Amino acid sequence: MIAVSVLQLKHIALQKEGRAIRYFEDFQVGERIELGSVKVTEEEIIAFASQYDPQPFHISPEQAKHSYYGGLIASGWHTVSLLMRLMVDALINDTISFGSPGVDEVRWLKPVRPNDTLHASLTIVDMAPAKRRAELGILTSSSEVFNQSGDLVLTLKGVHFFGRRPTQQARIREGAEAE
């Protein structure tokens, strides 16, 4: 019952924008999804870090000048959060998302600086139906974030729980009952 009500809300929301739900079955291993881009401002770097990562090279342009990094850089968690926002807008909000159990291998490869424009993409590296819950599929992804110079600044491996196509769920349940 819960899944149906979420599905109905999602259908209505996406139909308004002329988009369709992407179910687990609509993805394939090897598929690369462009997530779009976002510009990072000094103001946002300082605002995020003042709240969640107040190290001098994230919050003080003056102290950052004299630091190892030679100038203000974004908190690594800010960069990850910006990737997440791109992922939600370009992908996750078109699915029935059941969240995520975790991520692996978060790597901050180059600093992100004020006025950088970040571009992100996600590649699907593995897919498996959930063993215990017929309505879920588990998708594993590898994400990359580049800056405007083409430098890779962030990579991470994510796991996503996405809803399966309802007809598929029904078939699985019938199969289970027949066993």
Next chain:
Amino acid sequence: MIAVSVLQLKHIALQKEGRAIRYFEDFQVGERIELGSVKVTEEEIIAFASQYDPQPFHISPEQAKHSYYGGLIASGWHTVSLLMRLMVDALINDTISFGSPGVDEVRWLKPVRPNDTLHASLTIVDMAPAKRRAELGILTSSSEVFNQSGDLVLTLKGVHFFGRRPTQQARIREGAEAE
């Protein structure tokens, strides 16, 4: 020159509060550091997620009721960011921090909900001097975040670059020159 100027600023800042710098040499493998606690409000959950992770179960109490989670939950990245803030206040701002190359095995084990109080701790699992830079030591940590019921809600493994004690750096440089 840069390291000295950061050191001077850090000394002045910490002395004001009657605290001392913790150098790489001041830590030991197996040491557990309490990072304190933070209360999470519904307002902050919605504010973070509206900006960085706008999925319905993070931003809409009403839609969240009908979701898999049965109510509003914090973005996993919000929980990680709250851990980071505790880590900076209780530990990193007492060190000469040179940032981090990444983290591994981020695991969201239980949802974080409005008005939860999170307690965090960090255990040092490995330490090694940096191979190329005499002023740095590399510390590997395992962090845990519990809620007020004692449920483990988040774990992650981090890597930290911390400054070495200046006398130690000088000895290493002399050793390198003598070789």
